[in-house]
Amino acid sequence: MLDAIITLTRKEFRLEWRQRSVLGGMLLYVISTVFICYLSMRRIVDQPTWNALFWIVQVFIAVNGIAKSFLQENRGRMLYYYTIADPRAMILSKIMYGLVLMTTLSIIHLGVYSILVGNPVQDFPMFLVAVLLGSLGLASVITMVSAIASKASNNVGLVSILGFPVLIPILMTTIRFSKSAMDGLGWFVAGKFALLLIGLNLLVSALAYLLFPYLWKD
Amino acid sequence: MRIAGLQWWKWLSILLIVYTVWQGMLVQVPRLPILHETIRNLFFHVTMWFAMIILMVASIIYGVKYLRHGNILDDIKASSCIHTGIFVGILGLLTGSVWAKFTWGDWWVNDAKLNGAAATMLVYFAYLVLRSSIDDEQKRARIAAVYSIFAFTLMLVFIMILPRLTDSLHPGNGGNPGFSNYDLDSHMRTVFYPAIVGWSLLGAWITEIEYRLRKANHLRSNQ
Numbered sequence: 001m002l003d004a005i006i007t008l009t010r011k012e013f014r015l016e017w018r019q020r021s022v023l024g025g026m027l028l029y030v031i032s033t034v035f036i037c038y039l040s041m042r043r044i045v046d047q048p049t050w051n052a053l054f055w056i057v058q059v060f061i062a063v064n065g066i067a068k069s070f071l072q073e074n075r076g077r078m079l080y081y082y083t084i085a086d087p088r089a090m091i092l093s094k095i096m097y098g099l100v101l102m103t104t105l106s107i108i109h110l111g112v113y114s115i116l117v118g119n120p121v122q123d124f125p126m127f128l129v130a131v132l133l134g135s136l137g138l139a140s141v142i143t144m145v146s147a148i149a150s151k152a153s154n155n156v157g158l159v160s161i162l163g164f165p166v167l168i169p170i171l172m173t174t175i176r177f178s179k180s181a182m183d184g185l186g187w188f189v190a191g192k193f194a195l196l197l198i199g200l201n202l203l204v205s206a207l208a209y210l211l212f213p214y215l216w217k218d
Numbered sequence: 219m220r221i222a223g224l225q226w227w228k229w230l231s232i233l234l235i236v237y238t239v240w241q242g243m244l245v246q247v248p249r250l251p252i253l254h255e256t257i258r259n260l261f262f263h264v265t266m267w268f269a270m271i272i273l274m275v276a277s278i279i280y281g282v283k284y285l286r287h288g289n290i291l292d293d294i295k296a297s298s299c300i301h302t303g304i305f306v307g308i309l310g311l312l313t314g315s316v317w318a319k320f321t322w323g324d325w326w327v328n329d330a331k332l333n334g335a336a337a338t339m340l341v342y343f344a345y346l347v348l349r350s351s352i353d354d355e356q357k358r359a360r361i362a363a364v365y366s367i368f369a370f371t372l373m374l375v376f377i378m379i380l381p382r383l384t385d386s387l388h389p390g391n392g393g394n395p396g397f398s399n400y401d402l403d404s405h406m407r408t409v410f411y412p413a414i415v416g417w418s419l420l421g422a423w424i425t426e427i428e429y430r431l432r433k434a435n436h437l438r439s440n441q
Contacts, residue, residue: 144368151361152351161347165340166369169376172333196379200372207371211364214285 004086008093012069016101026065030109033057038116047120051179054113055134055171059164061105062138066098067159069143070150082216091147091212095205098139106135122184130178133197137170140201144208147215170204173197228423234416238265241409248406252321259317260406261413266310267335268414269421271374273303274338276425278370281363291433293359296366297349298428302421304342311335334377341369 016023037053044050073081081090110131113119121127145163152158177193187194219226242261250257280296283289314332315325326332348365352358 148348148361148365148368151357152348158348158351162344162365162369165337165344166372168333168337168340169372172376200375203372203375207368211285211368214360215364 001086001089004089005093005096008085008089009096012093012097013100016097022068026061026105027108029064030057030061030105031112033060034109034112034116037113041117043118045118045120047182048179050117050120051175051182053117054110055175055178057109057113058106058134058138059167059171061109062102062135062142063160063163065101065105066139066142067146067149067163069094069098070146071159073150087213087216088209090216091143091208092205094143094147095140095208098143099136102135102139103132106131121182123181123186126181126187126190127178129194130174130181130197133194133201134170134174134178136201137174137197137204138167140204140208141166141170144204144212147208147212151215170197170200173200227419231416231419231423234412235420238262238409238413238416242413245409246405256317256320257406259313261409263310263313263317265410265413265417266306266313269418270303270306270310270338272418273299273306273421273425274370274374277303278367281367284359284363285367288356290355290359290436293363294432294436295425295429296363298425298432300342300345300366301428302425304339304346305424306417306421307335307339307342311339331377334373338373338377341373345369 034057037057041049041053044053142159142163145166146159149158149162173193173196177190177197180190180193221229238261242258245258247255247257277296277299280292280299284292284296314335318327318332319325345362345366349358349362352361
């Protein structure tokens with residue numbers, strides 16, 4: 001099982017590396033989105049706005065970057081995976097891949113965003129934890145929703161329609177968590193949000209693990 | 219067991235709802251600042267959310283049953299539960315909105331519970347969109363079941379936990395006293411609990427009617 005997950009995850013990265021233009025496209029997407037934020041807002045002094053805008057951009061990065069994880073697979077290749085791989089290893093490897101991709105993009109996003117729009121965060125390590133946990137949540141939810149949408153009528157629009165409402169729990173917790181990090185409230189206040197976020201992430205992964213086999217067979 | 223052609227629990231539902239409406243208007247309520255007589259909305263607003271949560275859990279259970287056994291009737295049950303859940307949810311939003319206007323001063327306030335309710339409604343509508351985008355019956359049933367289990371389980375956890383972590387205008391959160399402490403006195407309890415059962419049974423009744431209608435259509439189209 002573990003071997004299968006590792007092999008499948010490596011396959012995802014190799015596929016990604018072969019299509020470097022897609023990777024560059026995503027990078028450009030991040031930079032140009034932040035640049036638009038900068039052009040329209042300049043420096044953001046208001047902290048809740050800074051935080052909200054950061055996470056809204058994060059959501060769109062996630063939808064754009066990860067929605068394709070199942071949508072790009074064509075029917076024949078899916079059939080091939082079906083014969084050689086365990087569906088549970090498949091979904092976990094996709095989530096792993098989404099997590100790494102999303103974390104990388106988030107860090108780049110945070111860097112560019114800080115340079116252009118400013119960085120009022122007081123407790124930076126805690127904010128990084130919030131970004132990591134939030135990215136994990138975004139990645140796992142969008143991966144699962146992408147699997148569902150790929151079975152319906154292959155379009156990216158459906159991913160956002162199905163995904164945004166499901167993202168709200170994770171997003172609202174993350175925004176509160178990162179806001180307490182910005183205010184430097186300390187773990188005593190923010191700890192409960194971190195725990196809830198970890199719990200939600202585990203729940204999403206567990207549900208994906210249990211439900212994906214049913215999605216898989218056609 | 220049937221009484222005069224109607225199952226006993228449907229009679230119970232009629233009885234309890236008549237009792238709720240009648241006693242809900244007349245029962246002695248505590249005189250509280252801000253709330254005043256609007257506290258009677260408890261019997262009509264809070265009970266809607268109870269009914270919605272029950273229908274939501276029922277649709278998750280039928281979804282799991284469908285995935286285990288592949289019986290299309292379970293899928294019809296699950297989606298009927300969801301349709302009634304949307305109806306009850308909209309009623310809950312409307313009654314809540316009226317209540318909010320007269321106690322908190324606005325039709326919509328920024329509150330963890332309200333946002334949770336709105337998010338739940340969004341999931342409901344997304345479920346409808348998903349169903350309408352798939353033509354094949356078995357495939358639609360399977361994918362809709364997967365989505366509803368995935369989304370509603372997350373929602374349930376969310377609307378149970380997050381309001382407890384943050385301040386809320388609703389009673390029982392963030393320093394606001396809960397109804398259960400002293401507001402909900404023994405007089406109100408005699409109406410509140412029957413009201414929950416009555417409205418939930420009515421929800422089940424509506425669901426059953428839709429289920430039977432769709433089952434009949436399904437059987438006829440398969441002949």
